[in-house]
Amino acid sequence: MSSAERHVLEWLIYLPMLTAVVLVALPVAWRTTARWVGVGSGALLMVGSAWVFIAFDYSAGAETFQLVKVYPWLESVGIDFRLGVDGIAAPMVLLTGIVALTGSVIAANVERDAKSYYVLLFVLIAGVYGTFVSIDLFFFFFFYELAIVPMFLLIAVWGSSSTFRDFARTKEYGALKLVLMIVAASVLVWIAVIAIYVWVGQQTFNILELRDAVQNGAISSGAQKALFPLVMVGFGLLAGLWPFHTWSPDGHVAAPTSVSMLHAGVLMKLGAFGIIRVGMTLLPEGMDAWALALFVLGTVNVVYGAVTAMAQTDLKYVVGYSSVSHMGYVIMGIATLNSIGLTGATLQMFSHGIMTALFFAIVGAIYERAHTRDTLILNGLASKMGWTTAFFVIAGLTSLGLPGLSGFIAEVLVFIGAFHSQPVLGALGILGAAITAVYILRLVARVFFGQRDPQWDALPDLTPREIAAAGALVVPLVLVGIWPAPFLDVIRHGVDALPGVDALLGGIL
Amino acid sequence: MQVDFTLLIPEFMLAGLGVLVLIADFAVPWRSRGGKNGVLAALTVLGLAVTFALMLRMQWNTHEVLYDNLIYVDRYALLFKALAMGIGAAVVLISMEYVHTRIRHAGEFYALLVFAVLGAVLMAGAAELLTAYIAIELLAFCLYVLVALSRGDTRSGEAATKYILLGAISSAVMLFGIALIYGAIGETSFRASERLLESVFGPTVALGLAMFVAGLGFKLSMAPFHLWAPDVYEGAPTPVTALVSVLSKAAAFALTLRFLAEAGSATLEEWQLALAVLAALTMTVGTFTALVQENIKRLLAYSSVAQVGFVLIGIIALNESGARAALLHIAGYSFTNLAAFAVVIAVEAKTGKERIADYAGLASRSPLLAMVMASAMFSLAGLPIFAGFVTKFLLFTSAVEGGLFWLMVIAVVNSLVSLYYYLRIVREMYVGEAAETGRLRLHVAASLPVWFLFAGTVLVGVYPAPLMDAAGAAVSALAPFP
Numbered sequence: 001m002s003s004a005e006r007h008v009l010e011w012l013i014y015l016p017m018l019t020a021v022v023l024v025a026l027p028v029a030w031r032t033t034a035r036w037v038g039v040g041s042g043a044l045l046m047v048g049s050a051w052v053f054i055a056f057d058y059s060a061g062a063e064t065f066q067l068v069k070v071y072p073w074l075e076s077v078g079i080d081f082r083l084g085v086d087g088i089a090a091p092m093v094l095l096t097g098i099v100a101l102t103g104s105v106i107a108a109n110v111e112r113d114a115k116s117y118y119v120l121l122f123v124l125i126a127g128v129y130g131t132f133v134s135i136d137l138f139f140f141f142f143f144y145e146l147a148i149v150p151m152f153l154l155i156a157v158w159g160s161s162s163t164f165r166d167f168a169r170t171k172e173y174g175a176l177k178l179v180l181m182i183v184a185a186s187v188l189v190w191i192a193v194i195a196i197y198v199w200v201g202q203q204t205f206n207i208l209e210l211r212d213a214v215q216n217g218a219i220s221s222g223a224q225k226a227l228f229p230l231v232m233v234g235f236g237l238l239a240g241l242w243p244f245h246t247w248s249p250d251g252h253v254a255a256p257t258s259v260s261m262l263h264a265g266v267l268m269k270l271g272a273f274g275i276i277r278v279g280m281t282l283l284p285e286g287m288d289a290w291a292l293a294l295f296v297l298g299t300v301n302v303v304y305g306a307v308t309a310m311a312q313t314d315l316k317y318v319v320g321y322s323s324v325s326h327m328g329y330v331i332m333g334i335a336t337l338n339s340i341g342l343t344g345a346t347l348q349m350f351s352h353g354i355m356t357a358l359f360f361a362i363v364g365a366i367y368e369r370a371h372t373r374d375t376l377i378l379n380g381l382a383s384k385m386g387w388t389t390a391f392f393v394i395a396g397l398t399s400l401g402l403p404g405l406s407g408f409i410a411e412v413l414v415f416i417g418a419f420h421s422q423p424v425l426g427a428l429g430i431l432g433a434a435i436t437a438v439y440i441l442r443l444v445a446r447v448f449f450g451q452r453d454p455q456w457d458a459l460p461d462l463t464p465r466e467i468a469a470a471g472a473l474v475v476p477l478v479l480v481g482i483w484p485a486p487f488l489d490v491i492r493h494g495v496d497a498l499p500g501v502d503a504l505l506g507g508i509l
Numbered sequence: 510m511q512v513d514f515t516l517l518i519p520e521f522m523l524a525g526l527g528v529l530v531l532i533a534d535f536a537v538p539w540r541s542r543g544g545k546n547g548v549l550a551a552l553t554v555l556g557l558a559v560t561f562a563l564m565l566r567m568q569w570n571t572h573e574v575l576y577d578n579l580i581y582v583d584r585y586a587l588l589f590k591a592l593a594m595g596i597g598a599a600v601v602l603i604s605m606e607y608v609h610t611r612i613r614h615a616g617e618f619y620a621l622l623v624f625a626v627l628g629a630v631l632m633a634g635a636a637e638l639l640t641a642y643i644a645i646e647l648l649a650f651c652l653y654v655l656v657a658l659s660r661g662d663t664r665s666g667e668a669a670t671k672y673i674l675l676g677a678i679s680s681a682v683m684l685f686g687i688a689l690i691y692g693a694i695g696e697t698s699f700r701a702s703e704r705l706l707e708s709v710f711g712p713t714v715a716l717g718l719a720m721f722v723a724g725l726g727f728k729l730s731m732a733p734f735h736l737w738a739p740d741v742y743e744g745a746p747t748p749v750t751a752l753v754s755v756l757s758k759a760a761a762f763a764l765t766l767r768f769l770a771e772a773g774s775a776t777l778e779e780w781q782l783a784l785a786v787l788a789a790l791t792m793t794v795g796t797f798t799a800l801v802q803e804n805i806k807r808l809l810a811y812s813s814v815a816q817v818g819f820v821l822i823g824i825i826a827l828n829e830s831g832a833r834a835a836l837l838h839i840a841g842y843s844f845t846n847l848a849a850f851a852v853v854i855a856v857e858a859k860t861g862k863e864r865i866a867d868y869a870g871l872a873s874r875s876p877l878l879a880m881v882m883a884s885a886m887f888s889l890a891g892l893p894i895f896a897g898f899v900t901k902f903l904l905f906t907s908a909v910e911g912g913l914f915w916l917m918v919i920a921v922v923n924s925l926v927s928l929y930y931y932l933r934i935v936r937e938m939y940v941g942e943a944a945e946t947g948r949l950r951l952h953v954a955a956s957l958p959v960w961f962l963f964a965g966t967v968l969v970g971v972y973p974a975p976l977m978d979a980a981g982a983a984v985s986a987l988a989p990f991p
Contacts, residue, residue: 028876073978077830077903115878138902146893152932153883156940172940180929187925190905333864436663 009056009067009133011082012048012093013143015041016100016126020119029114033106036451038118042104045125049097055336056090058493065135065208078204078238082136086275087494091487092132095353098476099265100125102469107258108363109368110158117158120150121258121322128266132186132273137205140277141193147267150457151251151259154181159254160367161313174254181237181247188234189274192227196282199223203250204221211281215499221285228286231279232294238453239271240327242301248319257364262325265357269349271395272330276342276498284500288337289313292422295335297426303330303431310439313367318443319359322399325432326352338502342495343415347487348410351398351480355407358395358473362388365466369459377442380452389448391470398477400437406480420504512575516582519564519590520630527623535716545617548610550601553619557598557626561591572986580634581767581986588836589633589763596756596843597626602746602958603851607858612658612746621756622660625651625752634927638697638721640689641764645683645728648760649676652753656745668744675727689717691943699771700988701800707775718773718780725768728761731821732791735814739802747857750806751850754813755843762839766832770987777827778892784825789919795887796923799930805853805865807986808930809846812889815925815927816842819920823904826911827991834903836980837973841888841896844965850884851959852878859949865934870943872905877956878949879938881963886931893923896969913988 130143305325333345418426628648795814823835888895
């Protein structure tokens, strides 16, 4: 390995941290400099992330975890700063890079105290990267919590309160609800993490060693079954698992645009990723016992999220509930416990991350211009806002699973996997996709292609900067849609190494 | 018996420093109060720094017991002595402006602070019950006077009265406990009493132990002996509040851990459950009462009660990892709480206000103070990258290792609830609208210690290894963890 390759993972964490420190030191008045530092750092992160994804070797004999780097941290307790990516983490790293770059470009729209905004945004990004690349259980949890800390201020200070007819939600309400619910869930994870460490009893937080020990029976089957619900609900809450999803629409609606992008795009994936990394890997028997429950909840997610989204008249709530619905596919895919379903789940994480970031970017742009998100008032935007319409339609078509875009591949894989393990629930999931088509098409028809309303004629279209960011998000959606092979190969490499996964040799893979 | 007096040089130096400050206060013809304040503060910090450096140089590898089992000079004592001196110096540095504007008797303040540090240093080395008692009293008497130092402020007087009355009762209880233990086993040395306590364990010994620990619990503000804390914290001059919340806690922990590890190992089963219940009670009472506070000093009082509950976990588990984690937590907590108090002191010195609502809009009036306060709150709440995350994590882990799974669950839940009131302060500072505008400017000299404490809070959180090694070395000086 070249020396750059050996250090790339750690720099994905150091660089955003360093950016935050540099920005703290900048004078408040240097707003433009702060933006350039933010965007520049985002671009570097994007390059590093792409490199990690490309450098990942998915040939049959290759190591499960690659680019591994270990620094001793607290040897007396068995905590190391241990980094590495597998086939599941690699696409997530790429996703984070894309959303970090586009998010920091969109964040340049922030007027109030831009510097502090970027500081918190980059702390968040560091936490997300850290969680995806840590293969030490302590640091996994460390970065997981780190990603939550800045959310409160980002939403409470820079967010927007919505008074929607008789329905008022202040930004502080959204911020507090989001943070307290996520931290409450992380408390469950905390208990599980400590219990796994102590019960394995080898004085190590190394996830690989813990995994091997568990496979040799270090934690009894009963204990695994008892601990798994903690992991399932703890991480599941962040993934928007029904009925613990209520923070998600409220939080996303209150959050400023680029925070919504990162949060719905990347942070929610941490939850699903956590179920795989901790739940499946370290508690395989618990996973097995609770898979059906997870499957049922995931299916409820899909249908409930879609039905609720249909009833919303606030654009952000529509997107928020559609996220809840789409994360349901991820949860279903994980619960199939077979290789096709899990591959689909991981691809759906990637696809939904990009898609929802695009959604929030566009909805945020509309809100900044029209100062409303009411779908009953907004009408016929297409006549004057061509770019806005085009990007929203692309995101919408991905969302309803149009072939040729990434959402289709991911959902089809999830459904195939689902039919192998729970055909009835799988069928219900497809119903959710149908409902998605209804609310997305209805929305597009009314808001963009409806009766032209002269009061919106003065709205300017997207700025070149916004077009660039949104365009950058469209590329991977199309690319995965028409040429998914590289993604599937990488993901499959990671999925096959997971304990307790049925290998289904589907011809399509 | 040959006694090597050079081992007590740090203690003598501290006593000398205190006397020197007192004499300088009245003997030198000061031109201005500001000059006097500055010189005395510099003298105090310099004296503490020299003693600190000399002590580390001389005693790094010392492992001695002086005067036939009266005082230890070992790594464990060394760590806490260093901590006590560091806390003393930090409190002086963060409160110079406050002392100048609000405390009339600067000389007494600095001298009593040095004597309080001496008391803490002696507590860290105490090897038997009566030495421990005398050291505790030395610290307590200095604090009684310091709490009353705001002359003319009725709250300060009330706080001091309450503190002295309750403190005296607790001392009496503790002394009674010592008498009972001595009556039962005829021994006061920690190490010698371990087996004796076990062999004659019965109602007398149990009562004696309970009374002694209750006395310590008062100093720790362990529930149900914590009721003095909020009033004293609120009424005392804020630098003294900082001293009470950090120095006296650290010293009392040093003593409690040493006593329970050396004298209580053999009787662990007799007291562990009772103390675990008290720890759970302490953290729960502290956390839930803090939720409804309006005064920042009272809030920090209840928050420190909750933190005491957390540290007690590490002591109760009585395993090596628990003891190490407790030491690490105390060090991290010292940085964090001093950082929080540095902000409270600075805000009070500038505006004279101490209600949580008065912190509204602090972020726009002083970004530095707001950032440091927010970091301290996140650290106390146990969030990364700050000290509180890793130290709490290790403490809670040690509880499970010690077989106290239920205690860990209670602690984790309390930790979650505490986030709510810490976030309240953050919310006020960043979201609230400032009633007054205008920047709060810190003098460069005053901002340096604030930066230092902030850096310490972060450093313990991201690179705890050196401190952990020190804690490991300290803990290995205790009898059960060789």
